[in-house]
Amino acid sequence: MTTDPEELKKRASIIEHCRKLNSSGLNQGTSGNISIRHGDGMLISPASRPYDSMTPEDIVYVAFGGEATGRWNPSSEWRFHHDILAARPDVMAVVHAHPTYCTVLSIHGREIPAIHYMMAIFGGPNIRVAPYAIYGSQELSDFAVSALKDRTACLLEHHGMIAVGSSMEQAFWMATELETLARQYHGALQIGEPPLLSDQQIQDVIDKIAGYGLSDTAKKEPADAKP
Numbered sequence: 001m002t003t004d005p006e007e008l009k010k011r012a013s014i015i016e017h018c019r020k021l022n023s024s025g026l027n028q029g030t031s032g033n034i035s036i037r038h039g040d041g042m043l044i045s046p047a048s049r050p051y052d053s054m055t056p057e058d059i060v061y062v063a064f065g066g067e068a069t070g071r072w073n074p075s076s077e078w079r080f081h082h083d084i085l086a087a088r089p090d091v092m093a094v095v096h097a098h099p100t101y102c103t104v105l106s107i108h109g110r111e112i113p114a115i116h117y118m119m120a121i122f123g124g125p126n127i128r129v130a131p132y133a134i135y136g137s138q139e140l141s142d143f144a145v146s147a148l149k150d151r152t153a154c155l156l157e158h159h160g161m162i163a164v165g166s167s168m169e170q171a172f173w174m175a176t177e178l179e180t181l182a183r184q185y186h187g188a189l190q191i192g193e194p195p196l197l198s199d200q201q202i203q204d205v206i207d208k209i210a211g212y213g214l215s216d217t218a219k220k221e222p223a224d225a226k227p
């Protein structure tokens with residue numbers, strides 16, 4: 001087991017945020033998984049280990065070539081974590097979970113359109129849905145990387161969601177905001193198809209928040225983080 005303080009901090013952060021997935025209601029059981037960039041690869045939560053019993057030694061290192069090192073197997077979804085981090089140098093952490101409203105929309109293959117100005121924090125006027133492929137597959141990973149192009153979150157059809165960020169705190173904040181938008185969209189659909197903001201209106205918000213420093217903003221409470 002490493003004694004490097006920075007690596008130990010990252011391992012502890014993965015455990016902390018895995019537990020927060022369940023305590024916040026974003027996930028159930030051990031179906032979520034979290035990774036963080038480290039060296040020439042990533043640290044990721046192990047497969048099927050209860051979050052409450054995880055220790056830093058349980059976190060698995062996976063190199064950017066697919067070789068895993070650790071006492072357990074990496075999460076079954078390690079492949080899309082690996083491929084997202086390899087394709088996106090701007091991303092430091094990846095959060096995957098099955099929150100209720102995101103998953104409901106993903107079952108219907110419904111992307112989230114520009115219902116609210118907070119859509120801007122995800123990089124564009126919509127949250128795309130990656131087509132269905134069996135969990136853990138290269139096909140699913142390819143779909144996820146594509147759906148995340150120029151975005152910080154996506155839905156996975158008949159599955160759940162992915163959120164990414166320039167820090168663990170930001171990625172978790174993105175996941176929380178995504179489920180909030182999914183819940184708002186679901187509620188609006190009970191009345192009818194909601195009116196949407198235009199692409200230009202979303203771009204105006206993107207431009208306005210460009211200097212806010214979202215990696216710092218994400219460390220605040222969500223109410224403070226909204227522009």
